[in-house]
Amino acid sequence: MDAILLQTLNGLDKGSAYAMIALGLTLIFGTLGVVNFAHGALFMIGAFCAVTMQRLFSISFETLDPTQTDFLGNPLKVKTPYVESWFGPEMGASIIDWSVPLAIVFSIPIMLFVGYAMERGLIKHFYKRPHADQILVTFGLAIVMQELIKHYYGANPIPTSAPDAFKGSFDFGTMLGFDPNVIIYPYWRLVYFAFSAIVIGAVFAFLRFTTFGMVVRAGMADRETVGLLGINIDKRFTIMFGIAAAVAGLAGVMYAPINSPNYHMGMDFLVLSFVVVVVGGMGSLPGAVLAGFMLGILESFASMNWIKDIIPGIDQIIIYLVAILILLTRPRGLMGRKGVMED
Amino acid sequence: MLGLDKKDMKFLLIVTFLTLATPILLQPFPEGSGLAQFNAGYPDLMQRFAIFGIFAIGFNILFGLTGYLSFGHAAFLGVGSYSAVWMFKLLSMNVLPGLVLAVIMSGLFALVIGYVSLRRSGIYFSILTLAFAQMSYNLAYSVLTPITNGETGLQVTLNDPRILGQQVSASGNVPGTHFFGIEMGAAQKIAIGSWEFTFSAGYYFCAIIAIIAFYLSLRIFRSPFGLMLRAIKSNQQRLNYTGLNARPYTLAAFVISGMYAGLAGGLLASMDPLAGAERMQWTASGEVVLMTILGGVGTMMGPVLGAGVIKYMENIFSKINDQVLHQWFGWLPDSLESIVIWAAEHFVGSGWHMTSGVLFMIVVIFLPGGLVEGGQRIKSYFKNRRGGDSDDPEHHPKQAPHVAE
Amino acid sequence: MSNSNFTRRGLLKTSAVAGAGVALPTIFTASSAAAYTNEPTGGTVTLGFNVPQTGPYADEGADELRAYQLAVEHLNGEGDGGMLNTFSSKALQGNGILGKKVEYVTGDTQTKSDAARASAKSMIEKDGAVMITGGSSSGVAIAVQGLCQEAGVIFMAGLTHSNDTTGKDKKANGFRHFFNAYMSGAALAPVLAARYGSDRKAYHLTADYTWGWTQEASIKAATEALGWETVNAVKTPLSATDFSSYITPVLQTDADVLVLNHYGGNMVNSLTNAVQFGLREKQVNGRNFEIVVPLFSRLMARGAGENIKGILGSTNWHWSLTDAGSAAFVKSFGTKYGFPPSQAAHTVYCQTLLYADACERAGTHNPCGVGEALEGFEFDGLGNGKTIYRADDHQCFKDVLVVKGKDNPTSEFDLLEVVEITPAEQVTYDPNHPMFAGGNLGQCNAG
Helix, strand or coil: CHHHHHHHHHHHHHHHHHHHHHHHHHHHHHHHCCCCCCHHHHHHHHHHHHHHHHHHHCCEEEEEEEEEECCCCCEEEEEEEHHHHHHCHHHHHHHHHCHHHHHHHHHHHHHHHHHHHHHHHCHHHHCCCCHHHHHHHHHHHHHHHHHHHHHHHCCCCCCCCCCHHHCCEEEHHHHCCCCCCCCEEEHHHHHHHHHHHHHHHHHHHHHHHCHHHHHHHHHHHCHHHHHHCCCCHHHHHHHHHHHHHHHHHHHHHHHCCCCCCCCCHHHHHHHHHHHHHHHHCCCCHHHHHHHHHHHHHHHHHHCCHHHHHHCCCHHHHHHHHHHHHHHHHCCCCCCCCCCCCCC | CCCCCHHHHHHHHHHHHHHHCHHHHCCCCCCCCHHHHHCCCCHHHHHHHHHHHHHHHHHHHHHHHHCCCCCCCHHHHHHHHHHHHHHHHHCCCEHHHHHHHHHHHHHHHHHHHHHHHCCCCHHHHHHHHHHHHHHHHHHHHCCCHHHHCHHHCEECCCCCCCCCCCCCCCCCCCCCCEECCEECCCEEEEEECCEEEEEEHHHHHHHHHHHHHHHHHHHHHHCHHHHHHHHHHHCHHHHHHCCCCCHHHHHHHHHHHHHHHHHHHHHHHHHCCEECHHHHCHHHHHHHHHHHHHHCCCCCCHHHHHHHHHHHHHHHHHHCCHHHHHHHHCCCCHHHHHHHHHHHHCCCHHHHHHHHHHHHHHHHHHCCCCHHHHHHHHHHHHHHHHCCCCCCHHHCCCCCCCCCC | CCCCCCCHHHHHHHHHHHHHHHHHHHHCEECCCCCCCCCCCCCEEEEEEEECCCCCCHHHHHHHHHHHHHHHHHHCCCCCCHHHCCCCCCCCCCCCECCEEEEEEEEECCCCHHHHHHHHHHHHHCCCCCEEEECCCHHHHHHHHHHHHHHCCEEEECCCCCHHHHCCCCCCCEEECCCCHHHHHHHHHHHHHHHHCCCCEEEEEEECCHHHHHHHHHHHHHHHHCCCEEEEEEEECCCCCCCHHHHHHHHCCCCCEEEEECCHHHHHHHHHHHHHCCHHHCEECCEECEEEEEECCHHHHHHHHHHHECCEEEECCCCCCCCHHHHHHHHHHHHHHCCCCCHHHHHHHHHHHHHHHHHHHHCCCCHHHHHHHHCCCEECCCCCCCEEECCCCCEEECCEEEEEECCCCCCCCCCEEEEEEECHHHHCCCCCCHHHCCCCCCCCCCC
């Protein structure tokens, strides 16, 4: 019982990352009809926004400490971040400590801009082109973004820690009457889950309750008619692309403390998020979110020891296996619409 | 002749000539010159050109003709390689049984995967094939290690039975792969002036198979079967209304292209008896998609060209290190040299991925029909300048537009 | 022939070309038959440095390349000579190898056995490399080692830790300086037992591929021999990025030690996740819960940040060693690049020197001669103390470092501290030890 509870929590956590990336992908599919292979790279750039924020805050000046020596036997250079000298050591340290949450603020405009620039500069010219061409150009773009990050940040993961206030774990077990320290969950992961719920909720509310969202939804359903009504749907779609990029970026920023970001994390998530989107059903936003959480939870359950004992290696293939089963029983995924991306 | 019309025959002869002359054509720069870095006429890379050419030709039969975009073709490549290496381990180092088993096994795999996946179309089909291939890769890397030797890759060893062939060579090593006595590793180096050309038995073996594969695919493109596949691409629904069931045709195309992939995998193992699980990873499946699109979907030459370009970058650009850059740009003034080298470093050596990314973007933005279209444009440019009328659109058929974009 | 466009004129042309083709060989200067693959004939000798330049291990590959370049400088008599001055063998003169200037080519393994072999082949076939070295994973090393055996060149393995490299997949042309999983276990287990007690219950998380399995088996055997109990050993997919679903079940067992048989990105993530789930603060039966990472890499450990503090593991070499060899190497590397070398850099530097030295002593570049010179070679002064290249399996036997994540690092490089140097005798095993059985060196191959 406690094992199942814990794995459900794990699954919700994984699922929220999948769901956020898949949501953005679906938005782009649905609104623009573009297969965006660079979406994983947007997630990665988001995570590197957090890394950059931490680096910016930690820009330091060096002082020589003659009492200690470095690896060559020279006096040790002690680095002191400027923020610590400006705001005092304590205030400075806590600013650096909070760099990941602060990066959220800083990443939203950046990601909106990246999304906007990508759509206007590149994707725009590919609406009428075959999906194969879209795949090639966005894949090329993803490689370029990835290589730039690798060139300047290196290939190894970069530790990006959550604020001290969120270190440690929350003990669910004691609330439910279990022994202490059996069902515990790290605070930051709970924050991540809550954050993704808020972001996903905000996107849905935006599409549901604003005129802008209404037009976009109408455009997703029937682009031509909306255009005929004299509404400039293209401009709105551009903004939607920016929003989709921002959602992927935010998912990345908040993910940085969970696993140290590296330049290829986007590609690691890309294939899985495609599977998630397709399982959810092309063009369906709720489908993408549902599939994200569902696959996350199933993946967690499959890694339980007694299941692995029955079917060795099941955790390696569970997502793909479930995808195949769902696509064979439900032709258009969980909630897909007829005729979208079926040719 | 050979069931081809005059134009196709001419085309086939040109391709044959180019293929056979590859060891000379790819070695344009004299040894020892600064540009020798760009020579690609060494056996391993030439073999890869031919083998990945076969892979891409096969992929194009499915994707170019029917429009079904498989994202899991690397699985068949891997199955082919594993089958071939197992033959080398159990039977003999003769490549023939290995290749035969590779084609049969990959055909069977393709039949099963195709039968299931072709129940869906569009992106749903792509994800189904991707899922099958990823499952094969993940399992081959871990649980199936007794069959695949996992991370290390399946290799031939001294302890293998090889019941029909030599177990250990005269020098006490694992014998090399051969085709009825013709060693695949044999090569003749011939120097003319400061040029040096390598004629390798392995390459010519691959090349001849590649030409045959090319010829078969040409026949398929021109056959009624090929026409039917094109009909599926342009409008499957209309085809259904005429009372034709499209699925057997697409399944046949899927199996054929799977067998091509298996043949390529078997050849890879024949040239270098090792089968690694990475051959089945989604990036490998993605690579053949990129090769085909880069060269030109649905054209005869495009996929081969795309395969060549990608393999060339992978093997040549990755080897340009800063020592080489310093040699090239050493004549520049110091400050300028460091700027040029700083810029160049993004694109060569450890940055070769960047070059491929940029190339993908440039080609797809400026040459929507792939590299083949680039060639056509140059050709028509010269034709127009000479005022000649252009003929021969047949050999590079324009890509049929996707329906309902 | 209905479709043919052969004409008499065309045929004449063709036969003229063919005739010229037949006549051509007389003006060819056929290349002379070499005694062995890529025998260097000019004034230079080419080495092939095959390292990961793309993919997750690119930073380690970059560090290896730096060390190779440094080694080449030193061999050619440039720079300060580094470990040439401390090396016990004095055969090297600083005038290249056997008087030939050392040149090198580089390639990208992409950490894939396929790509690594393609890259090594191009070095052998195109650039005439007489020795291939490098690699940062066991799969790649074993694959390239097999290729070098077939092609008839020497392979000096870089970073490869699996028992198989010099066990069931050992080859006559392949040599490994780096230590292996068995040695990690043998060195680590006594320290673990001394620090944590001999009645611990261990839970293993193991990367689900060959290297992970050999390490798990080695650590299990070594710790169980000292009284530990293995509660469970769970395989994790290589592609996993989040290990939470593998770590939470640990909470529900009575295990009090977690062993992470992971490397690279897997290690960084599993360790980070384990710390996030509060395992470091956990108490089991009144004792602190402990985490062990048997194979430490400083470059990678940086990715785990603060989480590595106090965690025990083993490593082949660390720059903080103070013997003359290590100091000389750190000095010349640090002066050139501005930061201390990693263990990967150290092992490949040593391998290059050892190869060059063996050539000098053998008086030839012939792989069979070089191999003979390396077999049973005893040396010192390369940073690991007295070392022997065992003839039975081409594995180096030397001291192994047990290290701990440093509590108060003074710089970004100062992450590990050496807690014990386990003497070579303690990690030496019989060549026919079951974990290494089933292999066959075969005959050396000179091509």
